[in-house]
Amino acid sequence: MNVVVAMKQIPDLQQIRIRNRQPVLEDVPWTLGAIDKNALEAAVQIKEAQGGKVVLLSAGNEELEDTAKEALAAGADEALLIIDDELDKLGSAEVARILAAAIQRIEKVDLIIFGEGSGDNYSGQVGSRVAEILGLPQLGYASAIEVQEDSLRVSRSLEDGEELVELGLPAVVTVISGINEPRIASVTQILKAGKKPKEILEIGDLGLDLVDICPIKTESNLAPESDRKRVAVKTVDELVAALKGENLIGR
């Protein structure tokens, strides 16, 4: 069972500061999306049960080789990285085409797993777009994946219920964060990660024509204005008095 896991390189959101409502991205380290780590864990668990290999697929900027180490340490066997500083500016439609073209270069892919949404943009389109480009069946929001002989049984978690669905392989699945608890790599695994096989490509190597895409344009991107009172209260009595003053208690 060969599983491709697509993971997005994103700025570490914890470290983004806001100045004059603008996000400050300079010097913010890069990391991989949180739900993408659940996708990786799901792939590694399948490989451990079924054999085969896990290929990490990621497209990002020049820091990507470094960012990707974490995933190689946490169980991916090899990496296919598309490194191009243009990538920070590209939207879901372009990235989907790039990832799909890269997947077509990998021999015998049985399953492609994505996180349900990226950590930064949380748009949730890329998995579905890749499935369409490759002409594969798809299943989103998986909370459990069970591998049968040449098919999958997947639970899809919706707002109002769980669907148990069967689909043939190869297929595209996106997972929710509740599917598992991603493992933490050990020191030895981290040390070994640097030696795992990596193939590095540029967008140009994929022979794509990205002109026929309706691109997303950003007019503005600002932190919402907030004018909270920020009163420190010491005791519950003080708090109760404050809430009474706001007419929020004893209405």
Add this chain to the structure above:
Amino acid sequence: MAGILIYSDKDNLALELLTVARLIADARGLEVKVACINNASQSNLLSAAGVRVYKIENPAVIPADVATVAAALKEASGQLDCSIVLLSSNRRGRELAGRLAQMLGAGCLTDISAVKVEGEQIHCQRNALGGATVATQYIDGDKQVLVIVPRAFTPASAQDGGSIVELAVEVLPSRVKLLEFRAKDSSSVDIEEAPVLVVVGQGLNSQEDLASVESLAKKLGGEVACSKPLATDKKWLPEDRVVGLSGKKCQPDLAVLLGISGQVQFTVGIRDAQVMVAVNSDENAYIHQIADYSMVADLHQVVKELNDALA
């Protein structure tokens, strides 16, 4: 006449989409058209809202396989001359959106919370950077799939002038088989409607402590909600109680946040509350910075004292 096509498998969300579609259609001189797939009652409901409904009856189109739904909508949008398609940003809608946009060669924005037509462009607001910022974006091109957050718009009300016509579409056979659907025993509590929310996070010691939090919520005239890990990791509360980016966006009069650190993916779901109270034992927790009233204290003690004070 060229139009905007709307589709959601959920009745109330389809009515919300109708509100957004009319806003765009009026500015653009387009006609709003609704696709209802294998859903006779929804066809009637939407036609009663004064719009032309295209009723698609084809057993090969199944909701569990978004590829079939996308194929049906692609056909419909072609036949009906609609280059703009509106979907709702629930899980089904988001999964469908990417597939449909790819089939149409369209640009797509999901999780849209506000829409404004500016000349040729449809400006859409959505959260970015995990919710740290709100971006205004538009799709540069004719083909657009716009995916609207539930409850961001009021549902369209009844109106004359609606009609229903049948529309035949062909789709390839599904490769996805639905074996079983288990309805979630939802708590039948709607945290988006509650005037007061007591929201608990990972600072809560145990599931047993929820009882006193429940009782506090009742005394304040509200409901209990939670941060995501409490529902998805600990499973102490159902997922429909989660506030945040992947949960619900709430605007209560009062939000009491207990043992929550205040990461953006959480705060994006509560920052529109009128008054925010934060209780966190860590004085450096970010949540203190975005609260109206903040207490550096053990939440269990505060809950107990508040329950006594409000008895």
